[in-house]
Amino acid sequence: MELDKAKMEFVQTWGALGSSWGIPRSMAQIHALLLSNKNELSTEEIMEAIQLSRGNVNINLRELINWKLVSKQNKLGERKEFFAANHNIWEISKNIMQERKRRELQPVQDLLIALKNETLEGDSEEVLHFKEMVKSLDEFISQMDQLSELMIKLNDNMFFKKVIQMFQNK
Amino acid sequence: MELDKAKMEFVQTWGALGSSWGIPRSMAQIHALLLSNKNELSTEEIMEAIQLSRGNVNINLRELINWKLVSKQNKLGERKEFFAANHNIWEISKNIMQERKRRELQPVQDLLIALKNETLEGDSEEVLHFKEMVKSLDEFISQMDQLSELMIKLNDNMFFKKVIQMFQNK
DNA sequence: TTAAACTTTCAATAATTATTGAAAGTTTGT
DNA sequence: ACAAACTTTCAATAATTATTGAAAGTTTAA
Numbered sequence: 001m002e003l004d005k006a007k008m009e010f011v012q013t014w015g016a017l018g019s020s021w022g023i024p025r026s027m028a029q030i031h032a033l034l035l036s037n038k039n040e041l042s043t044e045e046i047m048e049a050i051q052l053s054r055g056n057v058n059i060n061l062r063e064l065i066n067w068k069l070v071s072k073q074n075k076l077g078e079r080k081e082f083f084a085a086n087h088n089i090w091e092i093s094k095n096i097m098q099e100r101k102r103r104e105l106q107p108v109q110d111l112l113i114a115l116k117n118e119t120l121e122g123d124s125e126e127v128l129h130f131k132e133m134v135k136s137l138d139e140f141i142s143q144m145d146q147l148s149e150l151m152i153k154l155n156d157n158m159f160f161k162k163v164i165q166m167f168q169n170k
Numbered sequence: 171m172e173l174d175k176a177k178m179e180f181v182q183t184w185g186a187l188g189s190s191w192g193i194p195r196s197m198a199q200i201h202a203l204l205l206s207n208k209n210e211l212s213t214e215e216i217m218e219a220i221q222l223s224r225g226n227v228n229i230n231l232r233e234l235i236n237w238k239l240v241s242k243q244n245k246l247g248e249r250k251e252f253f254a255a256n257h258n259i260w261e262i263s264k265n266i267m268q269e270r271k272r273r274e275l276q277p278v279q280d281l282l283i284a285l286k287n288e289t290l291e292g293d294s295e296e297v298l299h300f301k302e303m304v305k306s307l308d309e310f311i312s313q314m315d316q317l318s319e320l321m322i323k324l325n326d327n328m329f330f331k332k333v334i335q336m337f338q339n340k
Numbered sequence: 341t342t343a344a345a346c347t348t349t350c351a352a353t354a355a356t357t358a359t360t361g362a363a364a365g366t367t368t369g370t
Numbered sequence: 371a372c373a374a375a376c377t378t379t380c381a382a383t384a385a386t387t388a389t390t391g392a393a394a395g396t397t398t399a400a
Contacts, residue, residue: 001288001289001290001291002290002291002292003290003291003292003293003296003297003300004292006285006288006290006300007300009281009285010281010285010304013277013278013281014278016277017274017275017277017278019192019356020192020273020274021191021192021274022189022190022191022192024387024388024389025388026388026389035303036300036303037296037299038295038296038299043346043347052389052390053389053390053391054347054348054390054391055348055349055350055389055390055391055392056388056389056390056391058347058348058349059348059349059388059389062348079345079346079397079398079399080345080346080347081346081347087303089306089307089310090310093310093314103190104187104190104191105187107183107186107187108183108184108187111179111180111183115176115179115180118171118176119171120171120172120173120176121171121172121173122172122173122174123173125208126173126207126208127173129207129208130173130176130177130206133205133206133257134180136259137259140259140260140263143331144263147321151317161313189386194357194358194359195358196358196359213376213377222359222360223359223360223361224360224361224377224378225359225360225361225362225378225379225380226358226359226360226361228377228378228379229358229359229378229379232378249367249368249369249375249376250375250376250377251376251377
């Protein structure tokens with residue numbers, strides 16, 4: 001198969017994945033294209049490769065930079081800007097997790113904490129149940145949070161593998 | 171604060187979270203409502219509480235049942251069906267993870283495996299980079315997969331906490 | 341200081357996805 | 371067999387979200 005065809009298949013599939021997880025398809029596609037390329041690409045090259053408008057590419061590149069998944073590069077003697085993906089899979093996943101946590105999980109945690117501190121009026125058994133639910137959700141989220149922190153620290157591939165193996169036989 | 175008000179805040183926030191993660195807002199809202207209630211609710215009660223149409227509630231309840239997050243219940247002497255959430259947070263997260271893995275991650279894994287087995291034509295350095303990228307993504311996904319399997323096994327709260335603590339000081 | 345090269349913005353539009361609600365379908369009791 | 375009670379379906383519609391593209395803005399070099 002032609003390399004370029006393989007790249008485009010990856011771009012499509014990665015775009016679909018993003019899309020079903022609430023990431024704009026174009027953003028995920030641009031990310032996939034940059035991941036596929038060792039070298040940095042210009043806005044024009046991205047537009048051409050995935051058939052997107054200039055505005056779309058511009059906005060989504062900015063977002064990818066916010067997420068720390070892509071960085072701007074300058075080429076000697078070239079006026080225009082080039083873009084390259086961060087190719088470290090651990091950093092990629094760390095940055096995606098951090099960003100989504102901050103944007104989308106934080107509001108939930110904030111509400112759960114607020115609800116924990118509220119005195120609720122109503123049928124006492126129902127109040128008890130609700131409080132219990134809020135508490136266990138909050139605990140669960142905290143634990144996932146800790147687990148993700150842990151994973152970030154354990155970004156040494158080998159060590160991580162060992163940890164998993166170690167507990168796999170439990 | 172009134173219990174019902176607290177419930178509705180939770181419903182709204184949970185709905186927004188779902189929405190930003192590619193889960194239909196109504197589905198997440200219905201789930202949140204059922205989580206908030208100890209007792210099972212009828213379609214009518216759900217429609218009333220969240221102001222949704224009968225069709226919407228029906229379809230999203232079916233989906234929640236597919237995801238194993240909700241079950242149908244019968245009440246003695248009542249003809250209509252009632253619905254109750256699974257209240258075990260570990261099972262909830264396990265089921266959500268499994269479902270999303272199956273639906274959305276599987277196609278990516280399939281593609282990555284296919285690409286690993288392809289012979290690619292093109293500039294050899296670029297091919298090498300692309301192959302490397304595919305390989306490390308595939309490895310990463312497998313590891314996350316294993317980690318999630320592990321977590322499912324470690325659904326004993328206490329033990330899980332210990333594991334985290336154990337490595338936290340690393 | 342000019343103008344070409346390049347980037348950014350954002351109102352308009354398109355595409356996608358979710359929701360409605362009425363009609364059709366099913367089940368149950370008499 | 372009937373009809374009331376209830377559930378399901380799905381074409382039409384609404385809501386949301388993403389994308390376009392042309393105009394405005396910026397930077398650079400001569």
